[in-house]
Amino acid sequence: MSALAINGGNPVRDTKKNPWPAWPVWGKEEETSLLEVLNSGVWSYNGPKEKEFNKMFAEFTGVQHVVSAANGTVTLQLALEALNIGYGDEVIIPGLTWQATAASVIDINAIPVLVDVCEDTWCIDPSEVEKAITPRTKAIIPVHLYGSFADMDAILEIAKKHNLFILEDCAHKHGGEWNGKKAGSIGDIGSFSFQLSKHLTAGEGGALTTNDPVLAEKLDALRNCGRRPEGDEYANIDKGAGSYSDEGNFFQSGNYRITEFQAAILVEGLKRLPQQNQIRDENGIYLNSLLSELPGVYPMRRDARETKEAYFNFSFRYKKDGFKGLTVDKFRKALESEIGITVDSSYEPLNHCSLYVPYTKPSRYKLNDRYWKAINPARFKLPVCEKIHKEESVCIHQKILLGNKADMDMLAEAISKIYLHANEIQ
Numbered sequence: 001m002s003a004l005a006i007n008g009g010n011p012v013r014d015t016k017k018n019p020w021p022a023w024p025v026w027g028k029e030e031e032t033s034l035l036e037v038l039n040s041g042v043w044s045y046n047g048p049k050e051k052e053f054n055k056m057f058a059e060f061t062g063v064q065h066v067v068s069a070a071n072g073t074v075t076l077q078l079a080l081e082a083l084n085i086g087y088g089d090e091v092i093i094p095g096l097t098w099q100a101t102a103a104s105v106i107d108i109n110a111i112p113v114l115v116d117v118c119e120d121t122w123c124i125d126p127s128e129v130e131k132a133i134t135p136r137t138k139a140i141i142p143v144h145l146y147g148s149f150a151d152m153d154a155i156l157e158i159a160k161k162h163n164l165f166i167l168e169d170c171a172h173k174h175g176g177e178w179n180g181k182k183a184g185s186i187g188d189i190g191s192f193s194f195q196l197s198k199h200l201t202a203g204e205g206g207a208l209t210t211n212d213p214v215l216a217e218k219l220d221a222l223r224n225c226g227r228r229p230e231g232d233e234y235a236n237i238d239k240g241a242g243s244y245s246d247e248g249n250f251f252q253s254g255n256y257r258i259t260e261f262q263a264a265i266l267v268e269g270l271k272r273l274p275q276q277n278q279i280r281d282e283n284g285i286y287l288n289s290l291l292s293e294l295p296g297v298y299p300m301r302r303d304a305r306e307t308k309e310a311y312f313n314f315s316f317r318y319k320k321d322g323f324k325g326l327t328v329d330k331f332r333k334a335l336e337s338e339i340g341i342t343v344d345s346s347y348e349p350l351n352h353c354s355l356y357v358p359y360t361k362p363s364r365y366k367l368n369d370r371y372w373k374a375i376n377p378a379r380f381k382l383p384v385c386e387k388i389h390k391e392e393s394v395c396i397h398q399k400i401l402l403g404n405k406a407d408m409d410m411l412a413e414a415i416s417k418i419y420l421h422a423n424e425i426q
């Protein structure tokens with residue numbers, strides 16, 4: 001009989017008998033808290049759970065202010081609006097990220113400028129950022145992708161030199177730390193997603209972090225139809241020039257609010273997150289030590305400045321030359337059969353991404369011919385992103401890292417098994 005599960009053999013892991021850790025994680029605490037919200041009748045926004053969560057998340061990320069919102073796409077959009085970025089402005093983003101990073105930029109009529117990433121972290125390449133700067137550049141959005149950290153020292157230096165804002169897209173990095181500073185506390189604003197796959201989740205949801213009281217006040221208004229923030233939270237702020245409060249009471253915005261039900265789940269999830277992050281970090285270190293012994297498998301580079309890791313996906317680089325010529329898509333399928341869990345490629349590079357297609361909406365984005373040309377994703381060359389996506393990326397959901405050492409051994413065993421039998425795969 002064939003050895004490989006993809007050819008009918010026994011898998012390394014029988015997930016019916018031995019399932020991977022489940023995601024999402026919840027318990028009695030969430031049930032109690034949700035019932036409390038239900039019975040209170042306070043279901044919408046600015047309720048006690050939202051306030052509690054904002055306070056907890058501010059402490060957790062080491063910032064002064066947190067504003068929760070509906071999801072991690074609108075948080076990016078609101079952050080750009082709060083920074084007064086709009087038509088004619090350019091925002092530099094990595095070519096390898098979820099489409100929301102780019103979509104938020106065109107949704108405020110600015111121009112997403114796509115740049116290549118580093119091949120060993122998959123995060124924005126600072127030298128490419130430097131090359132892409134023009135007099136119209138207003139901001140950089142580094143994305144801390146999957147389990148890696150963008151090189152924030154280099155990004156901060158570039159931003160300072162060119163007077164640019166930094167909006168950290170932390171959708172994958174709740175609790176990650178760079179040089180002792182939490183993701184979301186390093187740039188001007190941090191943006192988080194609490195979508196179901198994320199390691200802090202309420203099904204959907206998002207949050208914004210900042211140390212700037214004026215930005216916080218604007219963000220609070222922007223997520224709430226332009227209303228002045230409630231209460232006296234911002235009352236004692238020494239408001240400098242450009243303060244929102246100095247500009248009048250209201251400005252145009254929409255409803256991007258979170259509900260009390262989401263906030264109730266987030267409060268409980270956040271209590272578990274530090275320990276979960278620690279387990280994932282320890283398992284990630286151990287698994288990477290095993291992977292670095294295997295032919296054709298290259299762990300992601302962990303920068304010495306990453307003082308705490310936070311994984312959205314566990315990823316590694318695969319090189320078919322070290323794997324008897326087996327292509328990465330065949331490798332991923334074979335691995336999936338051995339371990340009984342989805343094994344993905346990276347996101348599609350944004351210059352050719354099926355979900356980032358501004359040209360399908362001329363009624364919205366064709367402001368004029370110059371803008372139309374500027375937002376054409378295909379005008380950007382992203383060779384490293386393309387190589388990662390097509391030839392090298394292997395990504396598995398972070399829940400596998402919530403297992404134990406034996407689970408990590410099993411993953412390494414599955415990869416070794418595929419290597420040994422690679423020539424049996426059609």
Ligand SMILES: Cc1ncc(COP(=O)(O)O)c(C=O)c1O
Pocket residue numbers: 071072073074097098100101143169171172192193194195204205206
């Ligand atoms: C890097 C990145 N940014 C932003 C988002 C958007 O978050 P949401 O799905 O909550 O809108 C995601 C979601 O996957 C993401 O991965």
